[in-house]
Ligand SMILES: Nc1ncnc2c1ncn2[C@@H]1O[C@H](COP(=O)(O)OP(=O)(O)O)[C@@H](O)[C@H]1O
């Protein structure tokens with residue numbers, strides 16, 4: 001993106017595509033937020049563990065939010081546009097038209113979402129190869145990455161999808177292509193989800209060994225043979241067609257994209273904490289762990305030298321902060337798990353009615369309800385008999401076991417609002433203990449982490465943040481120096 005011409009009165013637009021919604025922000029040259037808009041996006045689950053979206057639906061949502069945030073400003077002062085998105089797999093044919101990723105042949109649903117677990121048999125076979133690229137994803141490839149999903153398409157939708165496919169994009173790269181017509185991929189997505197090495201490029205032997213040799217044969221043109229660092233200005237900027245869709249002038253600089261968690265991580269890990277009296281002031285950036293907490297949680301820690309952490313993705317070179325190695329721990333469902341537990345409880349209609357009557361979010365209501373029922377005890381004591389194991393969608397890190405399931409122990413016959421509030425608390429605590437396990441694994445391998453920086457939808461929940469501070473702070477650390485900062 002342009003750096004030298006940041007004169008006063010310049011605007012920048014950032015578009016963030018999460019799992020459940022698309023958000024746009026308008027910022028000035030100092031990064032001050034001037035306008036914000038969001039728009040929900042559709043998801044389909046045609047069968048258990050199959051999760052699909054539509055690239056046309058997502059692009060339409062990007063257009064709605066972008067038009068909203070630039071309303072009323074001088075469009076000629078917009079200097080740049082950038083996208084981040086979930087690491088979902090977008091499939092297009094040779095003419096760049098959507099292709100179906102489902103047995104129903106519905107080409108509108110042309111995205112296999114990141115949390116889709118259909119490719120279980122494929123990922124087992126990939127892991128059985130013990131190929132050396134697996135060292136760079138924590139030793140075990142996740143079913144949520146792109147190679148098993150590509151293999152699933154080849155083995156299950158050969159005629160309707162695989163043979164017709166011209167382009168497989170990570171969603172962030174699809175968006176930058178849609179905006180500019182440039183098919184170059186971001187180093188961020190290819191390194192983190194596609195086994196590309198920032199130093200050595202593609203490894204032909206991996207793709208041949210797993211049965212995807214056809215991708216090598218055409219010199220990786222379908223998955224990316226031009227790779228650019230995130231933030232690089234693409235082609236001639238915004239095309240006239242995309243400009244019309246987005247309500248922006250053609251030619252604006254468009255940056256090579258980032259995965260959503262990596263954009264969040266980049267945004268908070270370098271936060272300027274001076275002047276707040278925090279113990280982390282003056283500590284190296286490598287002592288920080290950014291946790292991006294939305295539908296899932298992603299734990300982003302950086303180091304100067306590669307650190308191999310069993311069960312934690314990476315080390316990935318320059319995939320988030322240029323020149324640094326990244327390790328990415330994760331919990332596949334966190335916000336989604338909390339929503340699932342709360343919305344599935346018998347007392348949920350009562351909760352909704354009471355929260356609405358007070359004009360509060362259900363989580364603000366639950367947090368104040370916990371304050372009422374905890375009486376004089378610390379909130380943690382409410383769950384001495386109730387425990388949740390949070391791996392309802394498998395364990396991403398550090399156990400790297402997609403077969404794990406969730407569990408609740410200590411249930412009683414009562415199903416009132418108190419029970420719902422305590423089950424919600426136990427779920428939040430279980431997620432925070434999951435984060436603690438990830439930190440312990442990273443520290444055993446050589447990281448030294450002393451501060452958590454949280455962002456994402458769950459960062460709005462003070463209980464979630466407090467539990468992370470309390471539960472990870474007991475990790476043999478001096479609790480005085482353990483902080484969590486929320487952005
Ligand atoms: N005001 C709020 N208070 C508490 N939790 C919230 C609030 N808003 C959103 N959340 C939680 O955040 C999650 C969504 O976060 P978000 O960052 O929007 O997700 P994504 O980027 O995956 O679409 C929801 O699942 C919900 O649990």
Ligand SMILES: O=C(CO)[C@H](O)[C@H](O)COP(=O)(O)O
Nearest residue numbers: 018019086087261294295296
């Ligand atoms: O795998 C990931 C990043 O590497 C993310 O979990 C995935 O992209 C979904 O993110 P979110 O929970 O913010 O929607």
